[in-house]
Amino acid sequence: MLLLLPLLSLLSILSLGSAYSTLSDDTLNGLPSPGDEFDIKQGKILAPILQERVSGTPGSTAVLQHFVDFFKTNLPKWTLEFHNSSSTTPTSNGKKIPFINLIATRDPPNTGVGEVGRLTLVAHYDSKLTPKGFIGATDSAAPCAMLLHAARTLDAALTKKWESSDGLDELDEVKGVQILLLDGEEAFHSWTDTDSLYGSRALAADWETSFHPAMSTYRNPLDSISLFVLLDLLGASGPRVPSYFKTTHWAYKHMAALEHRLRELGQFKSSPNHPKKLAKRQNKKERDEPQFLHEADKGDNGFLGGFVQDDHVPFMARGVEILHIIPTPFPKVWHEIEDDAEHLDMDTVEDWTRLVTAFAGEWMELEGFFDFKKDKRKEYREKTEL
Numbered sequence: 577m578l579l580l581l582p583l584l585s586l587l588s589i590l591s592l593g594s595a596y597s598t599l600s601d602d603t604l605n606g607l608p609s610p611g612d613e614f615d616i617k618q619g620k621i622l623a624p625i626l627q628e629r630v631s632g633t634p635g636s637t638a639v640l641q642h643f644v645d646f647f648k649t650n651l652p653k654w655t656l657e658f659h660n661s662s663s664t665t666p667t668s669n670g671k672k673i674p675f676i677n678l679i680a681t682r683d684p685p686n687t688g689v690g691e692v693g694r695l696t697l698v699a700h701y702d703s704k705l706t707p708k709g710f711i712g713a714t715d716s717a718a719p720c721a722m723l724l725h726a727a728r729t730l731d732a733a734l735t736k737k738w739e740s741s742d743g744l745d746e747l748d749e750v751k752g753v754q755i756l757l758l759d760g761e762e763a764f765h766s767w768t769d770t771d772s773l774y775g776s777r778a779l780a781a782d783w784e785t786s787f788h789p790a791m792s793t794y795r796n797p798l799d800s801i802s803l804f805v806l807l808d809l810l811g812a813s814g815p816r817v818p819s820y821f822k823t824t825h826w827a828y829k830h831m832a833a834l835e836h837r838l839r840e841l842g843q844f845k846s847s848p849n850h851p852k853k854l855a856k857r858q859n860k861k862e863r864d865e866p867q868f869l870h871e872a873d874k875g876d877n878g879f880l881g882g883f884v885q886d887d888h889v890p891f892m893a894r895g896v897e898i899l900h901i902i903p904t905p906f907p908k909v910w911h912e913i914e915d916d917a918e919h920l921d922m923d924t925v926e927d928w929t930r931l932v933t934a935f936a937g938e939w940m941e942l943e944g945f946f947d948f949k950k951d952k953r954k955e956y957r958e959k960t961e962l
């Protein structure tokens with residue numbers, strides 16, 4: 577009977593599913609701001625995305641190249657892959673348009689394909705053909721920028737975790753991170769099942785039949801996705817993001833709890849009670865604190881409402897677990913020419929970046945592996961050496 581005990585506890589650990597562990601206040605306070613890099617005119621990360629980038633056009637190629645350059649320069653440990661497909665569209669006069677998804681992956685060292693479960697962070701980078709000159713700042717230039725910045729913040733901590741002896745416990749699930757920058761989300765004429773989601777439909781279909789070696793933990797790359805976190809239409813002020821799916825409400829609650837903590841810590845720049853705003857206000861009374869993720873308390877019976885058609889659909893149809901971070905209602909500028917750089921609320925963009933980064937940090941169990949002070953010193957050294 578005694579022998580059974582360790583066995584039982586082993587089983588219960590394995591059956592817990594994804595481990596998740598909270599970040600400390602110090603870590604949350606230390607998460608770096610995008611600062612200059614999100615400047616809409618000069619910012620190294622965001623500005624190059626803020627251009628027309630309709631699938632198959634030179635703008636799309638330029639933005640894709642920007643992503644590749646960003647990873648190659650800043651994140652050499654990430655593996656980059658293109659996923660290419662092509663399709664005619666209602667406006668292409670029978671011509672095939674190329675759709676190119678970019679997949680950036682960071683797995684723990686010495687892990688086989690098929691052994692790693694990945695937190696998958698997703699946004700689409702194409703912009704809509706109409707109205708003429710449409711930039712799609714919230715749709716989804718800003719979400720792409722958030723993901724690049726998050727990847728860079730997580731990178732050094734992942735290295736440190738995987739180099740440390742306690743970073744890779746045998747009982748641990750083997751966890752990696754993946755970023756999908758998808759092409760062809762927008763309809764060319766009007767949204768239908770075939771005129772939309774060009775890149776994600778092709779990717780989900782291909783991944784379904786890309787089998788990992790027999791006996792792998794995960795059957796194919798779809799099965800390797802532990803959670804598909806899709807960001808869309810983010811960057812306008814005052815977003816309200818419901819919890820769309822019962823099966824991932826637990827993950828939504830984790831993100832909502834982080835948002836609450838970041839607000840309490842004064843780390844949410846868009847908050848009406850941010851220390852800088854309070855200092856400027858004559859009347860120092862705190863205002864009602866908003867919450868982007870406002871449905872943490874939703875009960876099991878609350879999941880009746882509709883959901884939004886987006887890049888997760890082809891993945892969800894194949895059984896992938898989805899956390900959809902998209903506001904309802906959509907931003908006022910949605911699919912209007914006004915969805916441009918000038919209409920972004922940069923405090924909100926920054927807050928989303930911090931929140932998504934923190935969520936990924938908790939998912940990847942990175943507490944204790946961030947070293948912001950050292951990073952800052954390094955940055956300073958690099959700047960002064962130039």
Ligand SMILES: *[C@@H]1O[C@H](CO)[C@@H](O)[C@H](O)[C@H]1NC(C)=O
Nearest residue numbers: 637640658659660661674676
């Ligand atoms: C996919 O597209 C990329 C970017 O245009 C290109 O560099 C690459 O060669 C293509 N891959 C294949 C297999 O066609």
Ligand SMILES: [Zn+2]
Nearest residue numbers: 704715762911
């Ligand atoms: Zn759109």
